[in-house]
Structures are given as C-alpha cells and as structure tokens.
Amino acid sequence: MPRLVVGPFNRVEGDLEVTLDVADGQVREARVNSPLYRGFEQLLVGRDPFDALVFAPRICGICSVSQSHAAARALAQLAEVSPPPNGCLAQNLALGCENMADHLTHFYLFFMPDFARDSHGNLAEQVRPVGPVAGAKAAVATVAPATAAKAPEGADLVKSAGCTACHGVTNKVVGPAFRDIGAKYAKDANAVATLVGKVKQGGVGAWGQIPMPPQPQVKDADAQAIVRWIVGGAK
Numbered sequence: 001m002p003r004l005v006v007g008p009f010n011r012v013e014g015d016l017e018v019t020l021d022v023a024d025g026q027v028r029e030a031r032v033n034s035p036l037y038r039g040f041e042q043l044l045v046g047r048d049p050f051d052a053l054v055f056a057p058r059i060c061g062i063c064s065v066s067q068s069h070a071a072a073r074a075l076a077q078l079a080e081v082s083p084p085p086n087g088c089l090a091q092n093l094a095l096g097c098e099n100m101a102d103h104l105t106h107f108y109l110f111f112m113p114d115f116a117r118d119s120h121g122n123l124a125e126q127v128r129p130v131g132p133v134a135g136a137k138a139a140v141a142t143v144a145p146a147t148a149a150k151a152p153e154g155a156d157l158v159k160s161a162g163c164t165a166c167h168g169v170t171n172k173v174v175g176p177a178f179r180d181i182g183a184k185y186a187k188d189a190n191a192v193a194t195l196v197g198k199v200k201q202g203g204v205g206a207w208g209q210i211p212m213p214p215q216p217q218v219k220d221a222d223a224q225a226i227v228r229w230i231v232g233g234a235k
C-alpha cells in the first residue's frame with residue numbers, strides 16, 4: 001500500500017506531518033504526527049514543581065495559555081485539588097480568548113501571506129473599485145519599489161507595447177490622449193489598479209463607444225509603469 005508523507009507543515013508553530021496510506025486511489029489511514037521535539041519536559045527535571053508554570057507557557061509563542069493551563073492541571077492533579085466552579089469558568093474564558101486570538105493570528109500572519117504571493121496573481125490587480133476594503137495604499141506600497149525605477153520609461157514603453165497605434169500623448173487617435181487620461185484620474189486613489197486592469201483586460205464606455213482591446217502581451221511590471229506614467233501626467 002503506497003504511503004504518502006505530507007509535511008512538514010511549518011505554519012503551525014512547530015512542525016506537523018501527515019502520513020496517508022493510500023489504496024486504489026483512496027486514503028485508508030491517516031495519521032498526524034508532530035515530529036519536532038523540544039524537550040521542555042527535560043528542562044523541568046529536578047526543579048520546583050511550580051517552575052512548570054513559568055516554563056510550560058514558553059513552549060509556544062502562539063498557544064502559551066493552553067500550555068500553562070495544561071501545566072496548572074497537571075499540578076492540580078498532583079496536589080489532588082480541583083478548582084471551584086468560578087475558577088473553571090475563569091480558565092475556560094482565558095482559553096476561549098486565546099482560541100479566538102489564534103484564529104486571527106493563524107489566518108492573517110501565517111496563511112494570508114501565501115495568498116498574497118505572485119502565484120496567486122498580482123495583488124495590485126486584485127484591488128477592486130468596490131468593496132469594503134479597497135487596500136489601494138497597501139497595493140501601491142507593495143509595488144512601488146519595483147516600478148519606481150521604471151517610471152521614467154513610460155514614454156518608451158507605450159511605443160514598444162504598441163499603445164501609440166491608438167493613443168497619442170497629447171492627442172486623441174482611436175483612444176483618448178494619455179494626458180487626458182492622466183487628468184481624468186489624477187485624483188482617483190484607485191486609478192493605478194483600475195487602469196492596469198483595463199489595459200490588460202480591455203474595456204469600453206469610459207471614453208466612448210469604441211472598445212479598447214485587451215493587451216495581455218504587456219507584462220505586469222510594464223503595465224504598472226505605463227499607468228503610473230499616465231496618471232502622473234504622461235510627461
């Protein structure tokens with residue numbers, strides 16, 4: 001039976017491994033294993049039992065509350081005491097808060113960055129004109145370093161990309177003059193994202209009834225540089 005080991009997953013604070021036994025294209029058995037040995041138990045040997053409350057939470061930077069809770073329970077078991085009902089409630093509230101915070105931490109700090117990688121497309125192009133959070137400033141901050149150096153090349157890029165067949169810098173040809181486009185969007189915070197999308201995908205209706213055909217041959221970085229040049233006044 002072929003065995004498939006998936007891992008290590010390193011976004012779970014410590015490594016995690018999943019072992020799958022596969023037969024006839026179906027998973028017959030699945031095991032989850034955490035192979036990262038930290039040895040905190042060894043640190044505690046020979047120490048005062050209450051030191052566990054100081055050491056155990058430091059096993060993990062994400063789930064320190066549940067680690068200290070486990071240590072507290074172990075100590076309570078040793079001492080053969082149990083907390084009063086309000087003590088249990090307080091413990092559960094603290095655990096619940098950590099659980100909620102963990103969801104945010106894992107999603108935004110651990111997994112979210114992967115969704116923002118290049119393989120998921122250019123973030124700047126995912127900024128849409130409508131929606132609760134436009135994120136235009138973040139998009140500009142992300143792309144600025146790469147495109148800043150290219151900005152002066154806008155005038156050359158529109159020639160090499162074939163845009164000047166339909167656009168003059170100062171005069172309308174088939175499409176509007178780049179200076180006119182720049183003037184129209186000068187105060188629009190989302191202009192770069194919107195117009196890069198329009199260059200790549202084409203569109204109609206903003207300037208008249210003649211459509212602008214899609215320009216998929218233009219590289220993302222070049223489209224960004226061109227649009228920045230246009231919005232900056234096409235000079």
Ligand code: HEC
Pocket residue numbers: 158161162163164165166167174175176181195198199203204205206207208209210211212213215218226227230
């Ligand atoms: C075949 C002709 C043609 C070519 C080639 C062309 N455009 Fe256009 N473009 C147009 C037309 C027509 C419009 C007006 C579309 C409209 O009304 O929405 C336009 C509009 C635009 C706009 C304004 C969009 C808006 O929503 O206001 C930008 C920016 C633009 N073009 C950039 C470019 C760039 C950059 C290139 C080269 C990569 C390019 N165009 C190539 C015809 C063209």
